[in-house]
Every structure is written in structure tokens, then in C-alpha cells.
Amino acid sequence: MLTLVDDETLVKVAEVLGQEEAIQIIYTLKDADEITDDQIANKTGIRLNSVRKILYRLYDHSLVSLRRSRDQNTGWFIFHWKLQPDQLEGFIMNQKRYVLQKLDARLSYEKNHDFYHCGTPGCKRIPFEDAMELLFQCPTCDKPMMHSDNHKMVTILSQKVDQLRKELGE
Amino acid sequence: MPKRSDLEHKALQFIANTSDKGVLQSDLWRKLDASSREGSRISIKLENKGLIRRQRELFEGRWTYRLFPKRKPASINSIIDCPCLTCSESIRCGAYGAMSPNDCERLTEWLIHLTREEGEEQGDS
Numbered sequence: 001m002l003t004l005v006d007d008e009t010l011v012k013v014a015e016v017l018g019q020e021e022a023i024q025i026i027y028t029l030k031d032a033d034e035i036t037d038d039q040i041a042n043k044t045g046i047r048l049n050s051v052r053k054i055l056y057r058l059y060d061h062s063l064v065s066l067r068r069s070r071d072q073n074t075g076w077f078i079f080h081w082k083l084q085p086d087q088l089e090g091f092i093m094n095q096k097r098y099v100l101q102k103l104d105a106r107l108s109y110e111k112n113h114d115f116y117h118c119g120t121p122g123c124k125r126i127p128f129e130d131a132m133e134l135l136f137q138c139p140t141c142d143k144p145m146m147h148s149d150n151h152k153m154v155t156i157l158s159q160k161v162d163q164l165r166k167e168l169g170e
Numbered sequence: 171m172p173k174r175s176d177l178e179h180k181a182l183q184f185i186a187n188t189s190d191k192g193v194l195q196s197d198l199w200r201k202l203d204a205s206s207r208e209g210s211r212i213s214i215k216l217e218n219k220g221l222i223r224r225q226r227e228l229f230e231g232r233w234t235y236r237l238f239p240k241r242k243p244a245s246i247n248s249i250i251d252c253p254c255l256t257c258s259e260s261i262r263c264g265a266y267g268a269m270s271p272n273d274c275e276r277l278t279e280w281l282i283h284l285t286r287e288e289g290e291e292q293g294d295s
Contacts (some may be wrong), residue, residue, distance in 0.1 A: 089244040099249045102271040109272040152285040
């Protein structure tokens with residue numbers, strides 16, 4: 001199947017799902033048609049339980065497929081793993097939908113609230129309703145709180161939401 | 171010699187990365203180390219599959235085709251640095267969850283970082 005995903009994107013997705021170790025595992029899977037977790041652990045030098053953990057994470061997102069066979073001598077199951085790059089596009093789209101949902105919720109919240117802040121780095125912004133109850137005094141550092149302009153945040157959130165909607169074709 | 175399907179995949183990836191500019195058919199085969207006959211057959215195949223668009227173009231006195239991707243390659247760049255993507259609390263995050271994107275500190279930090287970047291870019295220009 002022809003997919004429009006490049007190696008760079010594949011590596012980035014691996015990084016999201018399991019940092020450096022996942023990248024090594026993805027490269028090993030890419031070079032082999034089908035490979036067992038044991039072989040991956042030997043090739044990469046990553047501990048077998050970490051390999052399995054990452055493989056199951058990739059499997060949860062359908063980025064790898066799994067075939068099970070039984071060892072003739074021991075009777076144990078052997079798991080054969082295979083990369084499914086054609087599922088990557090779907091995974092990316094799902095993640096974009098998920099992030100869009102979160103950013104959209106935040107955008108409505110930012111648009112519908114006025115915020116107050118004491119100006120101390122590390123202290124939280126407080127919405128007007130809560131700030132009023134606190135008599136406009138910061139609950140962390142006790143300094144008086146002033147109105148905090150959030151139009152830049154609304155602008156950047158709107159841009160991101162529009163960009164994601166466009167990329168998702170919505 | 172590379173297999174036809176490999177070449178097809180490589181060609182498609184190459185065309186996809188050229189985005190709006192497109193690439194001349196004659197240039198593409200040189201880059202892929204394929205013959206022009208093989209190349210034009212693959213480009214027709216990709217066009218028939220609806221993956222690329224071919225546009226006739228006169229280049230140095232010869233008629234050739236400029237190849238454009240019909241779809242852009244899937245990219246994760248727009249969300250790669252968003253903390254929601256790697257958040258371990260994602261199961262608990264939502265309108266009725268213990269966490270919410272409304273008061274998430276990591277998300278706030280990311281948004282502040284983005285507004286700063288935007289401000290710097292505008293300052294530069």
C-alpha cells in the first residue's frame with residue numbers, strides 16, 4: 001500500500017510513544033519484515049521487558065501487527081511483530097483530533113473568562129469569579145492581583161485550532 | 171535494479187515533499203536513478219491511482235510534465251510540541267475529569283511559550 005508518510009514523521013511518532021528506545025525499535029522493525037521481541041532486544045541492546053512495553057504501546061495504536069506461534073520445544077508462545085506504516089496516517093489524524101478537542105475547550109474557556117494575576121512568576125492566573133472571592137489577593141504570594149490580558153493567548157489558540165481544523169479537513 | 175513498487179513509493183514520497191512547487195518528470199527520474207520510460211510509466215500509474223496530478227510544461231524546448239502531489243504527506247509537526255500529546259494524565263483530563271485543559275499548567279506554559287515565539291517573530295520582521 002502506498003502511504004504518504006516519510007521517515008522523519010515515523011521517527012517523531014516513535015519519539016512521542018517511547019522516546020529514544022522506541023526510535024531504535026521502529027528502525028529495527030523497519031529493516032525486518034517480521035521479527036520477534038527477543039530478536040529486537042538482542043539487536044538493540046534494550047531490555048526485553050522495555051521492548052515488550054513499547055511494542056504493546058505501538059500495538060495499541062495499530063502501528064505494529066502481531067502474529068503468535070508456539071515453540072515446538074518449550075510450548076511457549078512466540079510473538080512475531082511487524083511494522084504497519086500504512087496505519088501511521090490514521091494515528092496522526094487521531095492525535096490531531098484529540099489535541100484539537102483540548103485546544104478548542106481551552107479556547108472557549110479563555111474567551112469566556114477574565115483573568116487576574118499578581119505578576120509573580122510561577123503564580124497561577126485566577127478567573128474573575130474566583131479572584132473576587134479572594135478579594136483580588138494572590139492565594140500563593142498574597143500580592144494584589146491585576147487584570148491580565150489574554151488576547152495574545154486567544155489569538156495563538158485560535159490560530160492553532162484553525163490550523164488543525166484545516167489539516168483535518170473540517 | 172529496484173523493484174517497480176519500491177520506485178513507485180520513492181517517487182510518490184519525493185513528489186509529496188515538493189508540495190506546491192511540484193517537480194519536473196525529467197528531474198525526478200534522474201534523482202531516482204531510473205530510466206525515463208520506466209519513469210513515465212510510474213507517473214501515469216500514480217496519476218491513475220489519483221495520488222498525483224500531471225501538468226504539461228515546455229522546458230528547454232521540450233514538452234515534459236510537472237508532477238504535483240494531490241495530497242500533502244501526513245505530518246505531526248503542528249502538534250509535536252503540544253503537551254497533550256504525551257500527557258500521562260490524558261485519561262483523567264476532560265470536562266468532568268480530575269484534570270482539565272482549562273487550568274492545565276503544562277498547557278498554559280506551552281501557550282505562553284508560543285505567544286513569546288510569535289512576539290519574537292513579529293519583533294524580528
